[in-house]
Amino acid sequence: xxxxxxxxxxxxxxxxxxxxxxxxxxxxxxxxxxxxxxxxxxxxxxxxxxxxxxxxxxxxxxxxxxxxxxxxxxxxxxxxxxxxxxxxxxxxxxxxxxxxxxxxxxxxxxxxxxxxxxxxxxxxxxxxxxxxxxxxxxxxxxxxxxxxxxxxxxxxxxxxxxxxxxxxxxxxxxxxxxxxxxxxxxxxxxxxxxxxxxxxxxxxxxxxxxxxxxxxxxxxxxxxxxxxxxxxxxxxxxxxxxxxxxxxxxxxxxxxxxxxxxxxxxxxxxxxxxxxxxxxxxxxxxxxxxxxxxxxxxxxxxxxxxxxxxxxxxxxxxxxxxxxxxxxxxxxxxxxxxxxxxxxxxxxxxxxxxxxxxxxxxxxxxxxxxxxxxxxxxxxxxxxxxxxxxxxxxxxxxxxxxxxxxxxxxxxxxxxxxxxxxxxxxxxxxxxxxxxxxxxxxxxxxxxxxxxxxxxxxxxxxxxxxxxxxxxxxxxxxxxxxxxxxxxxxxxxxxxxxxxxxxxxxxxxxxxxxxxxxxxxxxxxxxxxxxxxxxxxxxxxxxxxxxxxxxxxxxxxxxxxxxxxxxxxxxxxxxxxxxxxxxxxxxxxxxxxxxxxxxxxxxxxxxxxxxxxxxxxxxxxxxxxxxxxxxxxxxxxxxxxxxxxxxxxxxxxxxxxxxxxxxxxxxxxxxxxxxxxx
RNA sequence: GGUCCCGUAGCUCAGCUGGAUAGAGCAACUGACUUCUAAUCAGUAGGUCACAGGUUCGAAUCCUGUCGGGAUCACCA
Numbered sequence: 001x002x003x004x005x006x007x008x009x010x011x012x013x014x015x016x017x018x019x020x021x022x023x024x025x026x027x028x029x030x031x032x033x034x035x036x037x038x039x040x041x042x043x044x045x046x047x048x049x050x051x052x053x054x055x056x057x058x059x060x061x062x063x064x065x066x067x068x069x070x071x072x073x074x075x076x077x078x079x080x081x082x083x084x085x086x087x088x089x090x091x092x093x094x095x096x097x098x099x100x101x102x103x104x105x106x107x108x109x110x111x112x113x114x115x116x117x118x119x120x121x122x123x124x125x126x127x128x129x130x131x132x133x134x135x136x137x138x139x140x141x142x143x144x145x146x147x148x149x150x151x152x153x154x155x156x157x158x159x160x161x162x163x164x165x166x167x168x169x170x171x172x173x174x175x176x177x178x179x180x181x182x183x184x185x186x187x188x189x190x191x192x193x194x195x196x197x198x199x200x201x202x203x204x205x206x207x208x209x210x211x212x213x214x215x216x217x218x219x220x221x222x223x224x225x226x227x228x229x230x231x232x233x234x235x236x237x238x239x240x241x242x243x244x245x246x247x248x249x250x251x252x253x254x255x256x257x258x259x260x261x262x263x264x265x266x267x268x269x270x271x272x273x274x275x276x277x278x279x280x281x282x283x284x285x286x287x288x289x290x291x292x293x294x295x296x297x298x299x300x301x302x303x304x305x306x307x308x309x310x311x312x313x314x315x316x317x318x319x320x321x322x323x324x325x326x327x328x329x330x331x332x333x334x335x336x337x338x339x340x341x342x343x344x345x346x347x348x349x350x351x352x353x354x355x356x357x358x359x360x361x362x363x364x365x366x367x368x369x370x371x372x373x374x375x376x377x378x379x380x381x382x383x384x385x386x387x388x389x390x391x392x393x394x395x396x397x398x399x400x401x402x403x404x405x406x407x408x409x410x411x412x413x414x415x416x417x418x419x420x421x422x423x424x425x426x427x428x429x430x431x432x433x434x435x436x437x438x439x440x441x442x443x444x445x446x447x448x449x450x451x452x453x454x455x456x457x458x459x460x461x462x463x464x465x466x467x468x469x470x471x472x473x474x475x476x477x478x479x480x481x482x483x484x485x486x487x488x489x490x491x492x493x494x495x496x497x498x499x500x501x502x503x504x505x506x507x508x509x510x511x512x513x514x515x516x517x518x519x520x521x522x523x524x525x526x527x528x529x530x531x532x533x534x535x536x537x538x539x540x541x542x543x544x545x546x547x548x549x550x551x552x553x554x555x556x557x558x559x560x561x562x563x564x565x566x567x568x569x570x571x572x573x574x575x576x577x578x579x580x581x582x583x584x585x586x587x588x589x590x591x592x593x594x595x596x597x598x599x600x601x602x603x604x605x606x607x608x609x610x611x612x613x614x615x616x617x618x619x620x621x622x623x624x625x626x627x628x629x630x631x632x633x634x635x636x637x638x639x640x641x642x643x644x645x646x647x648x649x650x651x652x653x654x655x656x657x658x659x660x661x662x663x664x665x666x667x668x669x670x671x672x673x674x675x676x677x678x
Numbered sequence: 679g680g681u682c683c684c685g686u687a688g689c690u691c692a693g694c695u696g697g698a699u700a701g702a703g704c705a706a707c708u709g710a711c712u713u714c715u716a717a718u719c720a721g722u723a724g725g726u727c728a729c730a731g732g733u734u735c736g737a738a739u740c741c742u743g744u745c746g747g748g749a750u751c752a753c754c755a
Contacts, residue, residue, distance in 0.1 A: 004755055090695080098698070108697055110735060120735085146735085147698060188755090225755075364755095391753065400681080408753040415755050444682065445750050471683080472748080479748095510715060526717085538691065541683070543748065545690065550704070554717055557691080557703040564717050572714050610694070622692060625702080636710095636719045678717070 003186035003223065003439050005196040067137065068094055071105060071150065074135035078127055085115050096599060102142055103149030104599065110146040120146035154590045157598045158651070162585060164601075165654040170661055171604040176215035180464075181426055182208050184438035185358070188225040189343045190234050190262045192255040193350050195473050195488035195546060196440070199535050202671060203470055204438040205356045206536060206617035209669045211436075214612045219430050220358045223422060226340050227365040232321040234258050235335050236314070237265035247342050253491065255346030258339050269314050273300075273307055281311070353494050355528060355671055360429070362422060370421020372413055374457065375406050383456050399452050401445075406453075419450050420457070427461055434464030436615070441469040441541065468615050471543035473535075488546070493531065500552035501527035501560075511677050522675040527552075529559025529672045536670050537621040557625055559672055562663060565628035565635075566674045569660040572640055576653070587651035593634040597655060600627050604662050608669070617670060624666040631659050 072089045079085055091111070097103035109124045116123055121143050128141035128148050137156035142149050164170045184204020185197055193201075208218045238245075238261045247257040276282050277300055290299050300307075308315040324332040351357060375392055378384045384394050384406060392407035406417050413421075423435065437447060447467035454462040472479065480486035502523045505511065511522055534551045538544045554560040590598070604623070611619045640656060643649040664674045 093695090093697070095694085095697085101698080106698085110697070113735070145698065228755085389753095402681095402751070405753055410753080412753085414753065418755095440749095441683070442749055443755090446755090448682090469683090476689090504717075508715090508717070510717085534690095542691085543684070547690075550690065553704075555703090556717095558717085560717055561703090564715080568715060568718085570715095575714065606694095614694090618692090619694085622702095626692090629702080632718055633720090635714080636716095639714070641714050677715080 003443070005187065005200055005440060067152065067156065068105065070135055071107070074131050075107060075127065078130040078134060082126060082130060083116050097149050099596065101144060101149050102151060104152040105150045107148040107150065108146060109148050124148040154588055157590060157595065158585050158587065160602060161598055161654050161658060165658040168661060169665065171608055171665060172213045173215035175217070179217045179219065179430060179432040180211050180434040180436060181219045181221060181430060181432040182436045182438065183221050183223060186223045187347065188230060189340050190230040191259045193347065193490035195490065195493060198354070198490050198493065199470060199473050200438055201354060201356055202532055202535050203468060203540055203617060205671045206669060207436060207438065207468060207615065209671065210608065210611045210617060210620065213608055213669055219360065219432060221360045221362060221426070222358055223362045223364065223367070226363045227325070227368065229318055229322055230262070231336065232318045232325065233265040234262040235339055236318050236321055237261040237268065238339065253346040253349060254342030258343050265314070269312065272312060272314055273304065276307070276311060350490050355673070364418065367422045367425065368418050369413065370425060371417035372407065374420055374424065375417060378457060394453060396449060396452050401449055401452060404449050416446065416450055420453060423454060424459070427459070433461050434466065435461065436466050436468050438468045438470070441471055444469055466615065468540060470540040473544055473546045476545055476547050496548070497527040497531045497552045498524060501530065501554065504554055505678065522678055525673045525675045526554065526560050526563065526678055529563050530554055532670055532672050533559030533562065533621060536617050539618045540616065560678070562624050562628040562667060563674055563678060565631040566660050566663045567676065567678045568635055569656045570676045572656060575641060581650040581654050583647045584650040584654050587647040591638065593637055594655060597630045597634050597659060600630055601658050601662055604666065620666055620669050624663060627659065627663060
């Protein structure tokens with residue numbers, strides 16, 4: 001029954017008469033033990049092997065073993081020789097040298113004072129001196145306080161750059177043979193998608209791309225709440241007030257069309273309720289039911305659901321509709337199918353506009369009965385127990401959770417029962433070892449319970465279940481409520497960012513020479529980059545404030561800023577013929593901006609690993625921004641085509657190409673396309 | 679009340695398994711386009727990393743407590 005995507009706040013959905021925002025938008029297409037890529041989990045030895053093969057190392061590039069490993073083993077060797085102490089790689093802290101100091105990597109030597117009774121500075125100097133002959137590419141060092149800054153030779157960076165600058169897929173791992181499923185979006189069929197769905201969809205899509213880049217086969221799915229009383233409300237309203245209207249006849253997107261009837265129902269119900277409140281029956285209910293000091297208004301606000309279920313004529317009709325649906329009444333089922341298909345057509349337009357797609361849709365009308373068999377079986381094996389009233393429970397108190405109901409006393413299933421069955425179904429469908437659920441953090445407890453149950457059931461993929469939990473999206477004015485009409489509609493939002501991007505782009509006239517269709521394509525890429533980057537750059541688990549004004553910003557820490565760095569490279573490359581870049585290896589010395597840039601490029605494979613390990617697309621976004629920032633600075637400070645000499649020119653061209661590849665690939669992991677001009 | 683998450687510049691956010699003087703963007707103020715795209719760059723200003731203890735050579739980061747904010751503890755989904 002639906003994942004209940006929380007609302008992001010916002011300005012009310014503006015219905016723009018006759019405007020279909022999606023038109024004109026063409027598109028292309030406890031840290032879980034999930035990715036023990038760098039852990040010791042035996043099952044994943046193969047993955048590990050693949051990674052070490054890809055990230056520069058001894059096998060692929062004899063001289064290019066990952067420099068940190070190289071430094072690590074050098075330090076361990078030297079420490080053993082000088083001080084007779086055996087250290088493990090984990091005992092060493094080695095990180096990129098901060099920009100304000102000279103060097104490439106820094107070893108923290110404070111910890112060594114524990115077994116060497118000398119000043120940190122002296123230890124640093126001893127180590128640095130000893131390392132010089134030991135570590136390939138190590139060219140020099142300096143010691144500041146307890147920090148040993150190691151300076152690599154320019155040759156190291158030039159070799160690395162020469163190795164990767166032409167590699168389109170630098171940073172991506174080959175297939176590892178493992179399969180993951182990502183569930184995201186998971187809407188209800190009675191309302192259009194809103195801002196909350198967009199954050200969800202983008203996280204899901206990005207996780208898919210990141211997992212794929214790390215070598216996994218990924219299946220993208222949704223679970224759609226296509227049944228229940230809410231859907232019946234829309235159906236009933238359409239019957240009563242629709243007069244045979246269709247999305248086509250009204251010129252509306254199907255999901256908005258159906259959503260409008262849902263609202264229509266609610267309006268009619270409210271009128272009915274308000275009228276009823278004037279009756280003597282209502283008076284009686286109020287008098288006998290009111291709490292001490294409760295006002296009439298408060299009472300009836302709280303009484304709404306009871307009224308719906310026990311007094312309302314509309315409520316009665318909606319519930320009858322649900323019963324007929326459950327009984328399989330042909331006419332009801334036909335209407336249900338008709339309305340849902342309108343909704344799906346509408347959703348599809350929004351997915352396309354967002355540039356996302358799914359491999360399979362699971363429908364609750366198919367899955368809401370699943371899981372009962374499993375519960376029956378688990379009852380026999382003692383995992384579940386039945387109370388005298390017939391309800392079935394599981395006791396998870398020893399896992400610091402509570403007792404949880406899995407079957408009602410009438411034998412029907414609840415939300416979690418269905419999720420048990422659906423997980424099993426998905427395993428049968430795809431044989432995945434891991435499943436990632438992109439669902440808002442209000443359901444943290446639900447997934448803790450679900451995953452614990454799956455473990456107790458002994459499901460083979462139980463250890464591979466992960467809840468990618470994300471925080472609510474709120475407006476600057478606070479949380480929003482559908483009742484108050486403050487939900488930010490997905491299509492409106494898309495239309496707004498495109499409008500903003502168009503205005504800015506046309507003003508600049510950078511692409512005025514392109515055919516109009518291509519201009520629109522560029523505008524769309526810029527608009528989506530702004531929106532997507534804005535939503536993904538925040539760590540998923542954090543609640544985020546969505547300021548509509550900032551979300552359409554095109555300058556500063558934004559998607560278009562990153563795109564612009566890429567576009568600058570393309571602009572340079574457009575000006576050259578194919579040219580021999582072998583002179584790059586003679587470029588000497590590398591300046592600080594070049595070193596900074598190339599050092600960042602070097603980190604890309606590791607950043608992808610981190611994003612996978614932490615289920616954190618925001619790590620990619622922040623990395624891309626920093627790389628783009630470094631490139632903008634480099635671009636501003638140093639001439640590429642008019643460099644000092646041929647070697648510098650060749651080197652900077654290689655460097656620019658490498659940066660462009662990484663930016664394009666990195667942004668692709670966020671679902672963001674790069675324009676060639678902007 | 680129990681459990682979980684969050685608290686970093688006026689605002690929105692980074693800060694990797696503890697390491698150097700806590701960083702960006704926006705907003706404000708100064709500068710830089712006859713030169714590869716200024717959707718850019720450089721600079722100024724802005725901080726008791728909620729608070730208090732603890733561990734450590736070293737804490738925004740780890741531990742405990744307090745205060746604020748949020749979520750959740752349904753025979754709802």
